[in-house]
Amino acid sequence: MSAVALALAAHVQAVCPGTRATVLDLGVAPVDLPDAEWTVEGNPCREAPLLRLVGRVEGAVVRSFTVRPHLALERRGWVVGQAVAAGDPVEVEEGWVAWDTPPLQPARRMRARRDLVAGAAVGPFDVETVPDALRGDPVQLVVQRGALVLRVEGRLLADASTAEQTRAVNPATGAVLTGVLVDPGTVEIR
Known part of the structure; x- marks a missing residue:
């Protein structure tokens, strides 16, 4: 990797916390200034950054140009621990993902x-x-009004997670009731 590309990758890490970069294309012809110290100006934390590269030898500017490099930006995110088929449980671990990967809020069961x-x-x-x-x-449909508690059998009309609002049907009456799944076998009607 050239000194310019190394300076650019270091600039990305300094300006975009938690990010690492690979320079795929610098956007200029290779620069052969082995003694130059390169600095980068501009914000590289976006898709097509416009940056200023400045090469200095003993403090004097010897080369300066504006580039639009092609960068592969990565950030910390979630990756699959081991290969899984569709429908199988997934365990995730932290790793490097593409910058534009939508963030995931891992759940306890996925x-x-x-x-x-x-x-x-x-x-x-x-x-x-x-x-x-x-x-x-099958679920217990529970309706409570004061000291009166009514429990009847019912069936869920859709998949549901605990503490989530769901609908269930009372097969005896055909009534569809909306409540909250308080555990896998109980829907509390409020």
Whole structure:
């Protein structure tokens, strides 16, 4: 890697915290100034940065130009620990991902929406949270008004996670009720 490319990569790490860069194309012909000390001016933390490169020898500017380099920017993010097939549970670990990978808020239980290879970046479109209860599961529908508690059997109409609002049907009456899944077998009607 040239001295200019090294200076550019160092500038990215200094200006864009938590980022590392690989210079794919500097945007200029190779510069042969082995004694020059290079500095970079501008914000490289975006897709197509416009930067100023300045080469100095003994403090005097010997070369200066504006470039639009092609950078591969990476940031810390979540990657797949080992290869998984669609529908299988996913375990993620921290690693380097492309700068534009959508951020993921890992859940305690996730499954792959598609096949994922080991080390691949994981975004919100690659995984889904595994619900605590599935559509059609039997549940207790609980209605409480003061000291009166009514419990009836019901069935979930959609997948749901604990503390999430969901709908269930009372098969005896056909009534559809909206409540909160308090555990995998109980929907509290509020």
